Amino acid sequence: MLAAKNRNLRSILAGLIVRLAGLAVICALIGMFVQMVSVAYPILAPSTLAPLTSSLDDFRSGQLLEEGYALDATRGVSFSVAGDWSLEGKSGEPWFWVNSLTGFRIENTDLPTRWTAASAVGINRGVAIANADGLISHHHFLASTLPGDAPSSARAEQIDISLSVVSMAGHPRLAVAAVVSSPSTLTIVDFRNPQAQLTYPLADDASGLYWESPTKLRVFAGSIAEDFQFTTTDIGGAWSRLINPVHYEGYSAPNYLWLPLPASEEAEPKYSIAPLLFGTLKAASLALLIGAPVSLGAAIYVGFFMSQAQRGRIRPAIDMLTAFPTVVLGAIGLFWIAPVFETVLAALLGVVILFPVLITLGVFAMRGVGLRIVRLDALDDWPLKLIPLVSVVLATSAWAGMSVAASLPGGSLNAYLQQHGITIAYFNSLLVGLILGLAITPTIFSVAEEAIHSVPKNLAAGALALGSTPWQSYRDIVLPLALPGMIAAVMIGFGRAAGETMILLMLSGNTGIIDMSVFEGLRSVSASLALELPEAPKNSSHYYVLFVMGLMLFGVTFVVNTLAELIKDSVRAKTRGG
Template sequence: MASTSEELFGVSEQRLTQLRSRRKLKDQVARMGISVGGLGVILAICLIFFYLLYEVIPLFLPASLEEKSTLKQYSVESTYFVVLEEQGQVGLSIDKKKGPVFFDAHTGESLATADLPTDSNITAFSKDAPGKRAYALGFEDGTVLVQKPVYDIEYGENSKTVNPRMDYPLGEEPLQVLDGSPITHLAYRESDSSLRIIAADNAGRLFLKDFEKTESFLSDDVTLEEVDTIQLPSPSSAVSKMLLSLDQRWLFLVEKAGKVEVLDLRKDVAEMRVDITSVGSEGSKVTVAEFLLGGWSLLLGDDQGNISQWFVTYNDHQKPYLAKVRTLTLNEGVAITAIQTEHRRKGFIAGDAEGHIGLFNTTAAREVADVKVADKPIEWIAMSPRGNGAVFNVSGDAPYNYEIDNEHPEVSFQSLWQKVWYERYDEPTYTWQSSSASNDFEPKFSLMPLTFGTIKAAFYAMLIAMPLAICGAIYTAYFMAPALRTKVKPTIELMEALPTVILGFLAGLWLAPLVEANLAGITSILVLTPLFIILAAVIWSRLPADWRTRVPDGYVPVILIPVVVFAGWLSMTLSAPIELAFFDGSMRVWLSHDMGIDFDQRNSMVVGMAMGFAVIPTIFSITEDAIFAVPKGLTQGSLALGATPWQTMVRVVMPTASPGIFSALMIGLGRAVGETMIVLMATGNTPIMDMNIFEGLRTLSANIAVEMPEAEVASTHFRILFLSALVLFVFTFLVNTTAEIVRQRLREKYGSL
């Protein structure tokens, strides 16, 4: 036997057994390595998914309220307004009789009082915009005093003490607004250069008084100079509250009859009343009225448990009116008794007559928490500026101090994927705007423009890449001479090695200006190039046979190179004459002014051309391999049966290669969807929803690259960027899964050919 093995294989049986054992061991090691590698890839993908999910889940967790203490020593009986300082340790209560009283926010113990510089009784109160600490008191003698609490912090070894005191930013001397008549309602706003006070007397008349502020260069003293005093139009019925907008333009008169009158203070007195709106449902009455953060939107609570948001906008005729934006409900049928807005977000906290407390966010249009803290009406609510604590006063009981955990109230399905009517917008929109210089900014986290931009960029890239790559692959694999194929295929595949940042750089700094300056020429290329190719084919077919035979088989496409180059050169040369002849010298201006089509220099067409160039090698290479791998027996059998080469390609080769071609398209689409640098550099990064090929866009991946370095860790903005990544991940996964299912069915259908 040994001799037989040696005769047949040149090795002994023992040596052959050893070789087989080693081969078997190598096979087992390779199998295990491949399995471990595959499992590692699956594990890595799962870890990425779960990490993204881990960062995103907190966005959708509900808020919570937890009781910390009862303010048993709180002694103020009747208040206009209560607020907490930044640290949540000290509260300020505006007593209707005594004026300001500072108290411990955990025990209710009175810490200090601020003596008023007048013996007149307090008859009215008005606070500045939400987030500002200043407020104004109106007195029985017609004067107004502006006060501002100040909190000095002392740090010990292991403690922090807050020492409150009262400041008078406009002087300790009250301002005379009404001549001896008590002020029944008061509204005021202060800016860097002016002060506006509106007061109502006991006869229901309204008076506006403006002051100009001048600050001293040597101290913090402020000098006021009276500018104007105007009697405003009389309200149509009794007023329960007056509210003045942040820009000192719009005066809202909340009437006891359930209406709101809007006065435009920039107009003449006779034309000031611009709108009178019934704000409650039939039979309901407004019980609470407050400004949302920023001093633009009204929050009106009624006796049916509803809280509606209103602000002034303009109709199609540019006439201002008070628009109802949204309605939120705390406890249906139960009257709203208190509303306190947040100091730094577009949210608020509300209480009702049955002791329910609700946390709301207007942008997300949702209630983030609902807790029953008592069985009696909530009289007032004081919220800390950080939004992490609040004190609730229940009728007949001592106030309660609650800790609030409400990290991401701005997020909801509606705010992410549906149209939202943002403050001071004319209508609901899809908008992404994550930051602003203003402290009262309303974050706009709609993912729709980013998702739309991602699909739009991929669509235009595939629109350019798909026909060029597939048609090129078909010709290269099936019709081209083998010698020429060995040069063309590697050259195109080499394009894939070009870094996308270089393509984006060239697209943004070279291609975009070139397209803008020669828009007519670029458009002409799309028309003249096919015409010249067809013309060249016709001319070639009419040439004498001996001329055509001089070109080796499969090398005919080389002749088209100068034709294509000439068509491109001619188109660019004729660009200026075409624009002068048909577009008054500028096709871009013609598109913008005559056709009403917006044109941005860095637009979707530039992205499609640059990203299409990047995607072509991927689709071409996989498609070409799939077509070239079709068994030669199939094509030869088809040709032998009398089919033409084109019929063989369409009816035999293409169906057989269809799984590979479909895979190529899906991989190319995945590359286009996930592309970052090209869309980042070749577009204006404008998150808009418009299929206009001449406008820019912003994709999910580009948005993450731009904004992630600036996002505060664990903030809502930070987690929504992770949500964008999760959306992109899931979208890619679904596309790939669908592609695999379709590919397997195509393989089963055409695998028997």
């Protein structure tokens, strides 16, 4: 009795432990997503403004105001800009570019002449000008392309706060300005996110204000000073800055730029993730273009035409390639393919064009002439029998491609393309696509082959018995059933290519530009994560943006895989009855 009780207790205990461990793992895997969202969330949060209770030093603040933090419209203002140039202005008079060395003055006609407050925004990067009606405009300085010429300015944003502006202070680092206006209001105007204005009612009419630090604002009202805490991220809560083109400071037009670590400390970090998403898509599409035909073709043969015994040998061999370390593929690409890429490209073009033709002719020839040497009528083991033919065809078509390239006007593919204004970058998208295609081929093969093989054999056997050729029975009977599974295989291959890191890191050149040309490099989301995350300071805007990108990659691959799984499931249900 006691033994039985012990056994029962042990059974219950074991069940408890297994349940706990299982639930813990499932929670951990779900928690992964939640944790990443919680890390990335602050980048999406809006800016905030809160009053601080701090000790006030009237004497010091008065002095600071005297020293020029409160800019005076009637006395005139001056901002130093790139090089020796500075911008000078007085309300009611035109603005002038002044060269401090030569004393040369040029009128700037772009800026408004009637204003009540003007302030530099960032460090030497732009100016915000406000008039008595509460219309505040932000102008970037554009360095001139010719040395010695005056800079120019471009208006980026105009914001209407509809209050009479008394004084304004530009943020020392960001495109943000703090404005005091009558009647007694403090407004934070964010030129990065014009819709998001922060207002705070003051006790008394304010006379001036200045930024003590990038997060601390000091406002003078009568004889007292009031401090405010301003918290923001580098994108100021405007998510659209991640995806849409943005008019960055120092540029004449909106643009996509991924420059999270600008060369100088004062420059604005630029977080357009569009070029990275584009790079990921470009690499994955090229990889599919190269990997999908090969892997699907192989899957059709192994899944439908090959005998069970042969399949049992060849499938594990190709499955094993799935685990081939991509860092080795990257090294092969870098050391053996990139240096001779031009030749490889010519050979590859030759293979793509000639391979189908030559193989078809070769198979016909073997059938017609060499029936006694190589028996092609049994469908079982063609891949082994075809090794000599395929080797010869590969070599011939590659040689043909290379010799055609050599006979092009200019003497080589590179020279020929250069005549047409195309240069092949050393690290280009085609190289990435080629190696990435090799990496995803076994994956696509593995899934597609399973889909084709799981179609019941008796369906095809019926067609064969009615006199159709093997290919007809595949095309008309098996393909319609296996097609969803094959599409799922391509989707899984796409997911794998989109998330692959090492090959892209080593071969893509990591240039964050949107360029349709396949001869230019690219920068992918995965490579950016691997390169930048170790260097990004914890809880900086850069760190958050990288987590947002990680989440996007996570979400996209997860959704693509789920869709593929659902497609496979529906096919499984359909073919079970056969």
